[in-house]
Amino acid sequence: MSEAINFHYVVDGDDFTSAGEASVDIKRKLRQLGVDPAIIRRVSIAMYEGEVNMVIHAEGGTVDVNVYEDKIEMILSDEGPGIANVELAMKAGFSTAPDYVRSLGFGAGMGLPNMKSYTDGMEIDTKIGVGTTITMVVNLK
């Protein structure tokens, strides 16, 4: 496999309103690389949901985006509380977000389901009290 192009982002956990900066930046980078706009849309929306999750639940984290010849891989890592019940968290409408988040337009329990539906593969590696790593893949071919 040829070498991947890597983009690394740190997501600030204090500032809810700045969540999305990494996704907007990756959108620009992928456009420069000539990636199909429909793919860019899926990648940036999935990543934005992931960023918002990290800000709401985990006081931030990191995002690595690896662009391969045949796929785009997003690895979102945090040192947050972990997800107690992944199956439940994947259910549309289920949310553990605090009320103030809902006043900002999030916390509808659509984050993880959206991330899954916008990508071709998603894996959740989570441990209570240690953190969560979510790996998402969008195929380019």
Next chain:
Amino acid sequence: MTVKELLELEKFEAVNIADDSRKIIGGYCGDLLSWVMGRAEENNVFVTIMVNVNVIAVASLINVSCVVICENAELSDELITAAKQKGINLIRTPLASFEACAYLSNLI
């Protein structure tokens, strides 16, 4: 219709216009942003009463034609600045979401 044509309507006020030639081929109304991200499509008019700055990030990611803020909700400088920075067409109307959608659906 285009954003320019929308702005010619009496009840729609330009707040920030980056590109008024954008075509509007449909619309989506909602205030829960994850829901909007999951359902709204490119070149839609995004009708909402939500006025926090995340609206602009969502509008940018989906690449909507424009955002219409209903009920003349008060807009923060932060929101307007974000719209300018990200090149988002931001429009305001005194109409409620239902009225705005009903009105626009006849014209799109």
